[in-house]
Amino acid sequence: RKGVVVITGASSGLGLATAKALAETGKWHVIMACRDFLKAEKAAQSAGMAKESYTVMHLDLASLDSVRQFVHNFRQSERPLDVLVCNAAIYRPTARTPTYTANGYEMSVGVNHLGHFLLANLLLEDLKKSDYPSRRLIILGSITGNTNTLAGNVPPKAGLGDLRGLAGGLNGRNSSAMIDGGDFDGAKAYKDSKICNMLTMQEFHRRFHEETGITFASLYPGCIATTGLFREHIPLFRLLFPPFQRFITKGFVSEEESGRRLAQRSVKQQAHSIVVGILQVVSDPSLAKSGVYWSWNKDSASFENQLSQEASDTAKARKLWEPFDAFSSAV
Ligand code: NDP
Numbered sequence: 001r002k003g004v005v006v007i008t009g010a011s012s013g014l015g016l017a018t019a020k021a022l023a024e025t026g027k028w029h030v031i032m033a034c035r036d037f038l039k040a041e042k043a044a045q046s047a048g049m050a051k052e053s054y055t056v057m058h059l060d061l062a063s064l065d066s067v068r069q070f071v072h073n074f075r076q077s078e079r080p081l082d083v084l085v086c087n088a089a090i091y092r093p094t095a096r097t098p099t100y101t102a103n104g105y106e107m108s109v110g111v112n113h114l115g116h117f118l119l120a121n122l123l124l125e126d127l128k129k130s131d132y133p134s135r136r137l138i139i140l141g142s143i144t145g146n147t148n149t150l151a152g153n154v155p156p157k158a159g160l161g162d163l164r165g166l167a168g169g170l171n172g173r174n175s176s177a178m179i180d181g182g183d184f185d186g187a188k189a190y191k192d193s194k195i196c197n198m199l200t201m202q203e204f205h206r207r208f209h210e211e212t213g214i215t216f217a218s219l220y221p222g223c224i225a226t227t228g229l230f231r232e233h234i235p236l237f238r239l240l241f242p243p244f245q246r247f248i249t250k251g252f253v254s255e256e257e258s259g260r261r262l263a264q265r266s267v268k269q270q271a272h273s274i275v276v277g278i279l280q281v282v283s284d285p286s287l288a289k290s291g292v293y294w295s296w297n298k299d300s301a302s303f304e305n306q307l308s309q310e311a312s313d314t315a316k317a318r319k320l321w322e323p324f325d326a327f328s329s330a331v
Helices: 013-024 037-046 064-076 107-129 186-212 235-249 259-283 314-324
Strands: 003-008 028-034 054-058 083-086 136-140 215-219 292-296 302-304
Touching: 003 013, 003 107, 013 028, 013 037, 013 259, 028 037, 037 054, 054 064, 064 107, 083 107, 083 259, 107 136, 107 186, 136 186, 136 259, 186 215, 186 314, 215 259, 259 292
Parallel strands: 003 028, 003 083, 028 054, 083 136, 136 215, 215 292
Antiparallel strands: 292 302
């Protein structure tokens, strides 16, 4: 049978490109778990995805009720679940004030981490039941949450502190809207949420890999500043970032090419290699190892990357999990 993969946020960017690429292999049925049903359906059609290769199902990660409803609807469909890709995210670097999810959590952490945390916990049961040879739960990480890298040291740096804001409800009323209890910073909130994603993946691995055989992995797919993720960034950043990325963080240039054309070409090539990378983590037998944070070098070879000290802090991962054992109880 075909594998069944759920991809959150498959209505644009990397999620859509991955959905299309998986559908085109003919080996996967893709469940596009999206907050805007119509947008996702149109995106799939204009990407040329064959009708029978995908199903759009509504999921708004900013509402825990919607997460539960999605799981219910998915189960009603009676499809097995073989791979879950937690890809959706929002990034609000220029926001001066926090916004909140339906449950009152700061939006970036609420969507990127808490919504996925509940979804992954609930769907773990479905992954366990699947008879697919290689079941996987994948979370998109980011270099920006990793302070052991150049990009991860661009201020404001990620940092969860002692999690006091999260423990207080992350609601901006009787607790801070930031996990570490500090003042709101939209860029930091995104980076913090990505540390949470990476800590969550490792805690899943420690808790459930041995018992279930499921592969838990996160990946840094490489940076591509032309996706919707950067829609709220200042225009100057959007203009400068792709070349910056190529020149500074990648550290190589081809002498004949210059300026804009170079940036555009590199973005296109990079987008392609990013999707190839995600596909490998979804289905390649050589990337079936659990508990790994995958990255790719400039020759597009995968390697097991090191996480920063905070992103691999086991005590913090456990602490991040505990207040939500109740929150993630059955549908
Ligand atoms: P996009 O903004 O293009 O895609 C994000 C997706 O998430 C969209 O489909 C969006 O839906 C969806 N989404 C946002 N909020 C919600 C919500 N409340 N419920 C459900 N879905 C939601 O971003 P990218 O493709 O760039 O990012 C994909 C992933 O890759 C993210 O996890 C990001 O952190 C990660 N990543 C990206 C990098 C990059 O350079 N682009 C670098 C490192 C990591 P809608 O279409 O309705 O807006």
